[in-house]
Amino acid sequence: MKLVSDVTAPGGRRTLDGAFDVGKIREDFPILKQRVHGKPLVYLDNAATSQKPQSVIDALTHYYAAENSNIHRGVHFLSVAATEAYEHARARVQQFLNAGHTHEIIFVRQATEGINLVVQTYGRGHVQAGDEVIISAIEHHSNIVPWQMLCEEKGAMLRVIPVNDAGELLLDAYEQLLGPRTRFVSVTHVSNALGTINPIRQMIEMAHRWDVPVLVDGAQAVPHMGVDVQALDCDFYVLSGHKLYGPTGIGILYGKAPLLEAMPPYQGGGDMIRSVTFEKTLYAPLPYKFEAGTPHIAGGIGLGAAIDYLDRIGMQAIGTYEHELLEYATEAIASVAGLRIIGTAREKASVISFVLEGVHPHDIGTILDQEGIAIRTGHHCAQPVMERFGVPATARASLAFYNTREEIDALVVGLHKVREVFG
């Protein structure tokens, strides 16, 4: 495959002719060498969680072996080293998202916590009885339930942007939903169940015409494409480290500084204060106001290492490679008799949800597992999506830049085996 741009980053994984060297990339991921049920592992469940390159694993090990200490409080050598490493990781995230300031980057546990933080602080302060919050029909449960809880508490209404049969949001209907009662829009960048890439820049602009802030759930977007939060002009952006080739238990909430500054703290505790007396506590400035308690220091550092790794390859190169792989896979699995792809948006990330006539997705999952192939089956924490498309569940193959055409071929062979078992 030829790349459009042929800028090789230092240490980048391109061969001299500009080809994306997936064989070399795979060597960076130790887990991919594994065999499952005697077959080479074919890991196609990247939307659930991605695998970790050796450099991330090494960063975690190095932290615990050489730097482990609590941050932001010690005067001793290790505490300073740990603090520097953690704050360096924050700066790496800021650069990765092109946020204006490092203090706009809040470490949280994962995208879910980022959304809950915004709901419980900004949401509770601004949403009142009779108000409306807009989400979309293709949200993950994590961007439905927290808003639903808030709306129930406040007597507000949750409005849902509908979707067409391809899995694309209907922007005309969205336009109609926006109005004087709208207090917030919370929408996913990329659908975890369908792969749809939403036109969020346009959607943010539409909300801003009503002075309505927008949170973008970027958990499924950041692994596949470069994201510039300033160009998008989103008010909040959340992501999960573990889907971005980093550790579990660490995620990011980006927020525009003026909004974050006006918001009350999410949790109280150590590290988020300036001074405490029994009469009154003064809160710490951003970002620490939102980071009560000892954080997942190793996780933050690991996430920084993951971003370093992705930068070496380049998000553009990753996006280009994955898109070609998606096209190859879409065509290849369509050859399986009775297979129907759910989610056929024009703009898609490398996620393929499908159903096979007469075979429940669980049975597909079990049979493929025997072939060493890992896919996700079920409702993907998006039950309203399943309902919209009239299926109880789907099978989902989600591709990463370390996946290969050979692995897609193995998936197709596996699907033929499924057909064989079910006759």
Next chain:
Amino acid sequence: MSDLRELYQELILDHTRKPRNFRRLEGATRKVDGFNPLCGDRVTVYLDLEDDRVKDISFQGSGCAISTASASVMTESVKGKARAEVEVLFQRFHQLVTGKSPATADGAALGKLAVFSGVSEFPVRVKCATLAWHTLRAALNDEAETVSTE
């Protein structure tokens, strides 16, 4: 493929394609919904209980091959049985699919249910095989709430 053939035996596939007693039961005295929130499998068990005996039973719902076949074979296996007999059968079936059958177990006592022995090699599928049974037990005990495998 041997483990797979063991799991997806012909009888199981037959019951998946043509589930028996798959209907709403007119005159049912009890009706309970079962749900596996992890995978979204749903089953509704209709029961006509007379003098503590399963006079008639049926089910509806949607699920994988294992859960559909298990519900289907279950309805055939418990029809006409007393509540205590059903409970004994459930315990034996549960031991079978979790791989905990005592060495002295009498395979014949399980009848057709024995085809589910392959499930024990697939621990994540045990809940598929037992969903209908948990729902049936709730119906027998007159628990109206939706039964969940979680």
